[in-house]
Amino acid sequence: MARLTTTLLMATALVATAACSKKRPEVLPPAPGAAPTTPAQTGPVDPNGGVTPGSAADFKRSTQGDTVLFGLDMYDIDSTARAILDSQADWLQRYNNVNITVEGHADERGTREYNLALGDRRANAAKNYLVARGIAPSRITTISYGKERPVALGSDEASWAQNRRAVTVVVN
Template structure:
């Protein structure tokens, strides 16, 4: 009798648990590393190319460039860099709630410590320019990657020139 009661209780528990189980969603989220399918702005216009105002994509489309390049062992803002940063100022003034990070980079020559310090000076030079043009310093953070994240792989002047840079990244 006790065995029969235990069996009935166990069967009832299993049926109840099975009835409460969740159903698999019709559309699964993308796996890690996969690009989401569909519109960026949620408008439903698949393939329309619409970009959300104030987004990273909008920034890259609206400014002259997100990258300022520097000379060897330099971190000064030249005329070309001023033009790029001025276009970023205009965009940042249009979206006053957007925050950015300025990434400082260096080429592969020199020690790790030297290149981290040089990348920091480059990122801060760009930040100081943006702040001098009216962007709140609380909206701009800096980080130096030194030579750890090269844009161009190679040990020639062309590659080194591409890697001596400060990159503005919009935080979404």
């Protein structure tokens, strides 16, 4: 009788285990190391890489930069600044429906009033250069932020040099 009980218990355990086993999925995942294939692009390819011509992103990509740097207490346009502003003027002539704002900035040294005036002179120096290159003055506005919007936080010459700037921003 003990043998029969043991056999019945074993059979019951086998049936219970078989009932709990997982069924094999119909679709197996890819083998390890196999990369999924991506469908080939069938539509037209954007030659601009997704950047809209005449946009702010196009301006930054197509010019030598949007920022002109100045020396301490200076607002004159040097040769490096001329090259940057020349590339901006060329772009603005291509997109004559685009307006810009030139922002003037200063480093943290000096009074608030002095830095606002210096930022204004820097923004107007950049604007006047662009106007001399043939850009309509009605397309350019200027604003001075003085020392209120530093790009580099720090009280050293490297930070101050980055904060003495005029930045061209595409408005539309």
